[in-house]
Amino acid sequence: MGWAPATSTNYSVRLPDNAAPAYCAITSSGVDKGSIEVEHILAIDQQGKPIDAEGVQPSAETPLHLLLYRAMGAGAVLHTHSLSAALLSQLARDEGQVRLTGWELLKGLRGIDTHEAEISLPVFPNSQDMQALSSHVEQSLSKERACYGFLLAGHGLYVWGKDLSEAKRHLEVLEYLLQCQREVTRHGHPANS
Template identity: 40%
Template sequence: MTADVGALDLKEAGTVLAAEAARFAAFGWMRGTSGNLSVVLSRDPLRLAVTASGHDKGELGPDDVVLVDGRGAAVRGGRPSAEAELHARVAALTGAGAVVHVHTVASVAMGRREPGGIVFRDLEMLKGVGQPAHGVEVTLPVVANSQDMTELGDRLAAARDPRMPAVVVAGHGLYVWGADPRQARHHTEVVEWLLELTLAEG
């Protein structure tokens, strides 16, 4: 939606995240109240707008967002997602301006099939995550799930590949990031396409 994420205020961020959530919900990637999105509002100190907990992601409005700090704790607004701490960790670790967490069937299925990581090669869609279409192998890491966000963040930090702006959390879903909400959305759509193709090929 905007490249200059630092210029957003909380309500503007809520409008952006509501639109992005509605798109993902329409794909069936945020069923029920699952999934969460965030956008970085400032770096020093780190502050993120995160979708509020317990809301249908296809029906969010501009106020359904919470301002959180670098530990994922609420600074202003209601109750953030339980995974807000992981969003903050990803933003700090990768320099991302936006983080997407969706619960897709393909990510869970492929995480079970390939617990050591999902390898992609010789696919034109790899260009969508900044990689060559041919001649290289790119691995999407898979990490074990945990309800402890600090532990899960440690696993993500240890496993992530800088060439792939995404990680599968086994039995849970997909975390993807980008410089801003638009790039994070594009990365999410590309990674999900790669997962769906690989799953279909068996």
């Protein structure tokens, strides 16, 4: 879908409690996700330390995944670098959110049954300091009601769900809605004002 250019993006799932100290399985750093193999997925503990991994490091963005398990009760976390997410988050950096309303596909999000619903994706400034960024996001997200994802400005989209299939559904919904919004923004539709 063009959502994972070069070696960008990362994906994880929460492991069952009886797998402790393994906490979640996450993609390794620096791998082209178009040619990912099972050895590029590793188990990490709650601090993000690899368990029995040989020569692979977890994604640099692991702290953001861990915070979503901790703070949002996620069962799976998916992070993409689509053009729409990078572009719209950059444009909305000062506003601090991208609002989405009026689209039928909103109903693909858990708990939404009408196109008239409005959701907001918070936009956070991008950073290479993942610890600082994750604590900033964690503090802000706990105040968000029914939050389905967030954007990092000029960077990409984070989405989660209670399990991998819900996270994938939410990802496809939000990427589609961001594409709609991107076209509306480009063509200056009044609904964007």
